[in-house]
Amino acid sequence: MSRAFLAICVALLASLPAWALNTGLGAPPPTVDRLTPQATVKGFLAEAHAGNYALAAHYLDLDYLPRDKQADAGAQLARRLKFVLDRKLPVDLSLLSAEPEGDPKEARFDQIGTIALAGAEVPIRVQRVVDNGGALVWVFNESTVKEVDRLFGAYGPVLTEVLPDFFFKRTVLGLEAWQWLGLLVVLVGGWALSLLLERLTLGFTQRLAKWTKFTWDDALVGAGRGPLRLPYFALLLAVGTSLLLLPQPVQTVFARLSYSLTIIALAWFILRFLGVSSAYVQERVASKNPDNGDRIRGLNTQLTVMRHVLEVATYVIAAALLLMQFEVVRNVGVSLLASAGIAGLVIGLAAQKSISTLLAGIQLSITQPIRMGDQVVVEGEFGTIEEISLTYVVVRIWDNRRLVIPITQFLDKPFQNWSRSRSEMLGEVILQVDYFCDIDVLRAELKRILENEGRELWDGKVQTVVVLNVLDKTLSVRALVSAPASKLFDLRCLVRERLVVFLRGRPGWLPTVRSETRPVTVVTDSPSPEQGQAPRA
Structure with missing residues (x-):
C-alpha cells in the first residue's frame, strides 16, 4: 500500500510544471x-x-x-x-x-x-x-x-501624471522626450531669466553706487555686465537639470558645465576689475598732478606691467581650475609630477627663456628704465615707447613704423632715453660763418626766431650762441636751444633754416675765400753798375 502511494505521489510531482521566474x-x-x-x-x-x-x-x-x-x-x-x-x-x-x-x-x-x-x-x-x-x-x-x-x-518626476505617455515611452540618447523638453525649457528659460536677474542686480547696485562720491564703483558696476550673467545661468542650469532626473553621466556633464561657467565668469570679472581699477588710478593721479608728466608715465608703466602679470596669473589659475575637474587630466598631472625627473629638467630648461622674460618684465616695472611715452633711441632709431608687455616693447618710430624689441634688451643692452629724468632736452645747431660775422647780431636773431616763429616749440629756457671753434678760414658757431624731447627735432630744423636765411641776406658773413696781391721789393747788398756809387760826404 505504501509503495503504491509513493508511486502515485511521484507521478503527480512529475506531472506538475517546473517553477519559473517571471x-x-x-x-x-x-x-x-x-x-x-x-x-x-x-x-x-x-x-x-x-x-x-x-x-x-x-x-x-x-x-x-x-x-x-x-x-x-x-x-x-x-x-x-x-x-x-x-x-x-x-x-x-x-x-x-x-x-x-x-x-x-x-x-x-x-x-x-x-x-x-x-x-x-x-x-x-x-x-x-x-x-x-x-x-x-x-x-x-x-x-x-x-x-x-x-x-x-x-x-x-512631478509631471508623470500630467504629460501624455508619449513623453515616457521612447528614449533618444538615453533621455526620454519629457527630459529633452525639460532641457530646452531650462536652457532657454534659464538664459532669459539670468538676463533679467542681471539687469535687476545691476540696476540696484548702480543706484547704490550713485550715493558715493567715487566714480570707481560706478565703472565697476558697468564692468559686471556680462560676467554677472554667467553665474546666474549656471545656478539655474544646475537647479533645473537636477529636477529632470537625468542619468548620472548626463547630470555630471551639466554639473561640470555649471562649474566651468562659474569659473569663466569669475575670471572674466577679475580681468574687467583690473582694467577698471587701473584706469581709475591713472585718472586720479593725472587729475591731481597734471604737470608732473614723469610721475604719470612712471605710474602708467607700473600699472600696465602689473596688470599684465595679474591677467596672465588669472588665465593660468582659471585654466587649471577648469582642467582639474576632469579625472583624466588630473591623473596626467599627478603622473607628470611623480615622474618629474628628467622631464622636469627638460621643461625647466625649455621654459628658462620664458621665465627670464617674465621676470625681466616685472623688474622693468619696478626699476623703470623706460616708461610709457618716453622718447628713446634704440637700435639706431628714434621713437616713443608705445606699449610695454611682459615679453616685448613696442616703439613708435618717427615715421610711424613700429619697432618691436624683446623686453630683456632694455636690461641687457645700452640705449638712449631722452626723457628719463626731465622731458626737456638741449639741441644744437652748428653753422660755419666768416670772421666778419657779428655774433651779437646773430644772438639777437636767434632770440627773435624763438620768441616768434618757434614759440610753440621752444620751452623758453635756453637760447645761446657761442663760437665753438676757430678754423683757418671760418668760425664754427653753435646755437643751443631747449625744448621738450618730442619737439626738439622740429625746433632744431626751424632754427637752422631761419639762421641760414638770415645769413644769406648778409653775404659778407658767409664763409669767403679771399686772395690779396701786394708789390714785392728786392733788397741787395751792393748797388748795380747802372746806379753808380753813392756820393760821399
Missing part, C-alpha cells in the same frame, strides 16, 4: 546576463537608459504579481527604478561582486546601497534565485521591487 514576461533573450550581481545591475541600467523597459523588467523579481500583470507592471517598475537610482543612488559597478556566488560576506543578498524614505533607510538589493531552467540568477529582490512605487512617488 513567467508572465516569457523567456528572457540570450542578451540578458544575470549570472553575477555586477552583470545584473549593469544590464538593468543599460536597458533602462536605452528605453528598453520590457527587457529591463527581466532583472526584477516580479513573482509577487499576477502573471497577466507582470509585463505591463514590470516595464513601469523598471522605468521608475531607473529614475530613483539615477537621482538618489548613483551606482558604482566596481563595488559590486563579479562572482556568480556574490559577496561572500552576504548570505543570499548583495546590497547596492540604501535610500532615505520617510525617516527610514530603504535597502536596494539584488538576490540570487532559481530561474525557470533551474539555474541560479541574480535579480532585484522582491522587497526592493515592492518599494519602487513609494520611492518614485518621493523622488520621481
Whole structure:
C-alpha cells in the first residue's frame, strides 16, 4: 500500500510544471546576463537608459504579481527604478561582486546601497534565485521591487501624471522626450531669466553706487555686465537639470558645465576689475598732478606691467581650475609630477627663456628704465615707447613704423632715453660763418626766431650762441636751444633754416675765400753798375 502511494505521489510531482521566474514576461533573450550581481545591475541600467523597459523588467523579481500583470507592471517598475537610482543612488559597478556566488560576506543578498524614505533607510538589493531552467540568477529582490512605487512617488518626476505617455515611452540618447523638453525649457528659460536677474542686480547696485562720491564703483558696476550673467545661468542650469532626473553621466556633464561657467565668469570679472581699477588710478593721479608728466608715465608703466602679470596669473589659475575637474587630466598631472625627473629638467630648461622674460618684465616695472611715452633711441632709431608687455616693447618710430624689441634688451643692452629724468632736452645747431660775422647780431636773431616763429616749440629756457671753434678760414658757431624731447627735432630744423636765411641776406658773413696781391721789393747788398756809387760826404 505504501509503495503504491509513493508511486502515485511521484507521478503527480512529475506531472506538475517546473517553477519559473517571471513567467508572465516569457523567456528572457540570450542578451540578458544575470549570472553575477555586477552583470545584473549593469544590464538593468543599460536597458533602462536605452528605453528598453520590457527587457529591463527581466532583472526584477516580479513573482509577487499576477502573471497577466507582470509585463505591463514590470516595464513601469523598471522605468521608475531607473529614475530613483539615477537621482538618489548613483551606482558604482566596481563595488559590486563579479562572482556568480556574490559577496561572500552576504548570505543570499548583495546590497547596492540604501535610500532615505520617510525617516527610514530603504535597502536596494539584488538576490540570487532559481530561474525557470533551474539555474541560479541574480535579480532585484522582491522587497526592493515592492518599494519602487513609494520611492518614485518621493523622488520621481512631478509631471508623470500630467504629460501624455508619449513623453515616457521612447528614449533618444538615453533621455526620454519629457527630459529633452525639460532641457530646452531650462536652457532657454534659464538664459532669459539670468538676463533679467542681471539687469535687476545691476540696476540696484548702480543706484547704490550713485550715493558715493567715487566714480570707481560706478565703472565697476558697468564692468559686471556680462560676467554677472554667467553665474546666474549656471545656478539655474544646475537647479533645473537636477529636477529632470537625468542619468548620472548626463547630470555630471551639466554639473561640470555649471562649474566651468562659474569659473569663466569669475575670471572674466577679475580681468574687467583690473582694467577698471587701473584706469581709475591713472585718472586720479593725472587729475591731481597734471604737470608732473614723469610721475604719470612712471605710474602708467607700473600699472600696465602689473596688470599684465595679474591677467596672465588669472588665465593660468582659471585654466587649471577648469582642467582639474576632469579625472583624466588630473591623473596626467599627478603622473607628470611623480615622474618629474628628467622631464622636469627638460621643461625647466625649455621654459628658462620664458621665465627670464617674465621676470625681466616685472623688474622693468619696478626699476623703470623706460616708461610709457618716453622718447628713446634704440637700435639706431628714434621713437616713443608705445606699449610695454611682459615679453616685448613696442616703439613708435618717427615715421610711424613700429619697432618691436624683446623686453630683456632694455636690461641687457645700452640705449638712449631722452626723457628719463626731465622731458626737456638741449639741441644744437652748428653753422660755419666768416670772421666778419657779428655774433651779437646773430644772438639777437636767434632770440627773435624763438620768441616768434618757434614759440610753440621752444620751452623758453635756453637760447645761446657761442663760437665753438676757430678754423683757418671760418668760425664754427653753435646755437643751443631747449625744448621738450618730442619737439626738439622740429625746433632744431626751424632754427637752422631761419639762421641760414638770415645769413644769406648778409653775404659778407658767409664763409669767403679771399686772395690779396701786394708789390714785392728786392733788397741787395751792393748797388748795380747802372746806379753808380753813392756820393760821399
